[in-house]
Amino acid sequence: MTTKTRTGADCVVEGLRQAGAEIVYGLPGGAVLDMFSKLYHAEDIQFVLARHEQGATHMADGYARATGKVGVCLVTSGPGATNAVTGLATAYMDGIPMVCISGQVPSHMIGNDAFQEADTTGITRAVTKHNYLVHRTDDLPRIIAEAFHIAASGKPGPVLIDIPKDVQRAETTATAPESVNLAGYRPVSGYDRDEVKLLADAINEAERPLLYTGGGVIAGGAAAELTALARKANLPVTTTLMGLGGFPETDPLSLKMLGMHGTVTANRAVGECDLLIAVGARFDDRVTGKISEFAPKAKKAHIDIDPSSINKSVSVDIPVCGHVKDILEELIDQVEPRERSTWNEHLDELKAQNPLAYDQSTDEVLPQYVIDMVYKVSGGEALIVTDVGQQQMWATHFFDYTRPRTFLSSGGLGTMGYGLPAAIGAQAAFPEKNVVVLAGDGGIQMCFQELVVAVEHGWNVNVIILNNGHLGMVRQWQEMFYDKEYSATVLKQRGRPANEKIPDSSRREFLPDFVMMAEAYGAVGLRVTKKDDVVPALEKAFSTKAPVVVECIVKEDENVYPMVPPGASLDEMICSMA
Amino acid sequence: MKHFITLLVENQPGVLARIVGLISGRGYNIETLNVGPTDDPTLSRMTMTVPGDDHVLEQVTKQLYKLVDVIEVTDLTARREDAQGRD
Numbered sequence: 001m002t003t004k005t006r007t008g009a010d011c012v013v014e015g016l017r018q019a020g021a022e023i024v025y026g027l028p029g030g031a032v033l034d035m036f037s038k039l040y041h042a043e044d045i046q047f048v049l050a051r052h053e054q055g056a057t058h059m060a061d062g063y064a065r066a067t068g069k070v071g072v073c074l075v076t077s078g079p080g081a082t083n084a085v086t087g088l089a090t091a092y093m094d095g096i097p098m099v100c101i102s103g104q105v106p107s108h109m110i111g112n113d114a115f116q117e118a119d120t121t122g123i124t125r126a127v128t129k130h131n132y133l134v135h136r137t138d139d140l141p142r143i144i145a146e147a148f149h150i151a152a153s154g155k156p157g158p159v160l161i162d163i164p165k166d167v168q169r170a171e172t173t174a175t176a177p178e179s180v181n182l183a184g185y186r187p188v189s190g191y192d193r194d195e196v197k198l199l200a201d202a203i204n205e206a207e208r209p210l211l212y213t214g215g216g217v218i219a220g221g222a223a224a225e226l227t228a229l230a231r232k233a234n235l236p237v238t239t240t241l242m243g244l245g246g247f248p249e250t251d252p253l254s255l256k257m258l259g260m261h262g263t264v265t266a267n268r269a270v271g272e273c274d275l276l277i278a279v280g281a282r283f284d285d286r287v288t289g290k291i292s293e294f295a296p297k298a299k300k301a302h303i304d305i306d307p308s309s310i311n312k313s314v315s316v317d318i319p320v321c322g323h324v325k326d327i328l329e330e331l332i333d334q335v336e337p338r339e340r341s342t343w344n345e346h347l348d349e350l351k352a353q354n355p356l357a358y359d360q361s362t363d364e365v366l367p368q369y370v371i372d373m374v375y376k377v378s379g380g381e382a383l384i385v386t387d388v389g390q391q392q393m394w395a396t397h398f399f400d401y402t403r404p405r406t407f408l409s410s411g412g413l414g415t416m417g418y419g420l421p422a423a424i425g426a427q428a429a430f431p432e433k434n435v436v437v438l439a440g441d442g443g444i445q446m447c448f449q450e451l452v453v454a455v456e457h458g459w460n461v462n463v464i465i466l467n468n469g470h471l472g473m474v475r476q477w478q479e480m481f482y483d484k485e486y487s488a489t490v491l492k493q494r495g496r497p498a499n500e501k502i503p504d505s506s507r508r509e510f511l512p513d514f515v516m517m518a519e520a521y522g523a524v525g526l527r528v529t530k531k532d533d534v535v536p537a538l539e540k541a542f543s544t545k546a547p548v549v550v551e552c553i554v555k556e557d558e559n560v561y562p563m564v565p566p567g568a569s570l571d572e573m574i575c576s577m578a
Numbered sequence: 579m580k581h582f583i584t585l586l587v588e589n590q591p592g593v594l595a596r597i598v599g600l601i602s603g604r605g606y607n608i609e610t611l612n613v614g615p616t617d618d619p620t621l622s623r624m625t626m627t628v629p630g631d632d633h634v635l636e637q638v639t640k641q642l643y644k645l646v647d648v649i650e651v652t653d654l655t656a657r658r659e660d661a662q663g664r665d
């Protein structure tokens with residue numbers, strides 16, 4: 001067989017095709033024009049033009065989280081690549097499969113401070129699972145195949161391929177290998193049966209076991225197994241932010257989320273359990289609080305695909321390394337059905353005593369009320385994408401997630417600006433789904449420009465802005481821990497501290513006008529200032545066949561409770577300011 | 579306590595930076611570092627000393643293993659102490 005001669009840019013398109021990429025998000029520039037001229041003819045690969053590379057990376061990320069497939073983005077050299085860094089870091093922290101292709105200046109100019117040159121592999125080394133600077137066109141087919149393999153296997157993550165312009169233009173006859181074979185990359189396969197046996201015995205003996213589950217359950221496609229295991233042995237389940245949707249929160253065994261803004265019941269259960277089984281979770285500090293006091297009475301087990309995650313911050317008694325799904329399957333066979341009624345009834349009592357609640361009687365528009373109504377009006381069927389801050393935490397409180405990949409949120413990096421572009425990326429994959437963004441008035445401004453992408457494609461995202469006139473979550477920390485000195489957190493025109501004085505703050509209360517912004521982008525804009533208008537506005541938004549922005553002016557000083565103060569142990573929860 | 583770690587890595591530009599970046603980026607220190615060729619021209623051998631307790635060593639080793647360019651990680655500490663003991 002003679003292999004056709006084609007350019008590096010051709011190889012990129014070919015590699016994308018072979019990897020099954022349907023959509024590429026990105027933005028062009030001088031260093032990637034060769035690839036764009038090939039994409040122009042690739043009618044089977046949809047290209048979505050973002051308006052900022054951060055937006056493109058979050059779109060690829062949202063696509064990946066919603067579908068489980070590898071998200072792809074394409075950016076130019078220099079500023080294109082540096083703009084992509086936040087999106088790569090976001091995906092890296094949450095283990096999201098992504099391939100980012102960046103252009104680079106021609107090989108002979110690398111190191112010369114050429115126009116739009118940046119050391120992209122150097123800059124992104126710490127925020128990618130792996131990255132490549134491609135030196136020879138002959139290597140390109142192999143590298144693309146490797147990149148997709150690395151991104152999707154083991155603990156998934158973003159991989160960057162930096163391709164100098166001359167490498168895109170030069171010709172090759174090389175093809176991708178039949179299968180990827182990397183001497184230094186062997187994601188865990190299989191697991192140790194003895195370890196699983198040890199864990200099964202521990203579960204069978206435990207009086208007060210607790211499953212603490214994370215994003216690994218979703219990435220590993222193990223939600224059904226987790227549910228079956230929990231139900232068989234009556235093991236209560238608490239999930240991390242990343243784990244939401246991995247276990248149905250409508251199930252009586254669900255304690256909902258644990259950690260800094262977790263439920264009282266979940267955090268108390270951690271303190272009281274005699275066996276803690278971490279499943280695809282990584283003992284993040286927002287989850288554990290003061291690490292030395294995390295689950296003090298418990299024997300600890302940890303199931304994870306990533307060996308480096310085991311014994312990282314907490315040393316465990318029973319480590320089980322391997323695919324979560326396989327291990328859970330085996331555990332289902334080995335655990336004995338047990339009622340555990342004392343433990344579960346105790347937890348039910350805690351739930352009844354400590355519901356997640358807000359003041360229903362007030363006439364003010366509470367942000368919690370809006371989120372609660374989003375849940376009710378959408379019938380719990382929406383794909384929820386949050387930004388970062390208070391609204392993100394309330395989205396964990398007032399929704400019951402029942403299926404994987406229905407709650408997308410930047411967990412590890414906590415990237416403001418994530419919500420809207422990620423929702424667009426997800427909506428591109430599922431044009432018919434009701435995709436709802438929950439965002440604050442701060443974070444929504446970080447990538448608002450991407451709204452036009454939804455409008456032009458007819459993707460009907462619903463953007464709910466909870467406008468509290470503040471960088472709410474930071475304001476909350478200042479109220480609670482910094483003497484109510486609201487430094488740099490007031491977004492309203494009035495009420496700024498002396499050093500941030502605005503010459504004439506009487507003109508308007510809020511800037512910008514989100515309704516006008518929505519309209520400027522061609523979306524529908526609605527503003528809600530009264531409680532009674534919340535439900536009708538949401539009903540209208542969800543039934544409108546166009547992207548809708550609903551700006552809700554909400555009470556400005558609501559706090560997220562419960563809260564474990566930073567550095568405190570989980571049983572030092574604050575449940576109200578009173 | 580010091581750990582002597584030896585690595586077999588791909589002989590490629592950027593690999594040293596990747597390894598040093600990983601260790602320093604996670605807050606660990608490298609006291610000595612030596613890089614040399616192997617019989618196989620596509621591979622290099624690195625030997626380094628990393629101060630820290632066993633927990634540090636476990637993390638450094640596991641993190642190094644995660645790097646795609648790292649083929650083998652061996653902790654020489656035990657062997658070295660053994661040899662010194664016999665001297």
Ligand SMILES: Cc1ncc(C[n+]2csc(CCOP(=O)(O)OP(=O)(O)O)c2C)c(N)n1
Pocket residue numbers: 387388389390391392414415416417439440441442443444466468470471472473474
């Ligand atoms: C890019 C980025 N910058 C800063 C922060 C720190 N931060 C965390 S929450 C928050 C406030 C968010 O305010 P807003 O978007 O209005 O949401 P709210 O908390 O009011 O719901 C800030 C500034 C962050 N998470 N991300």
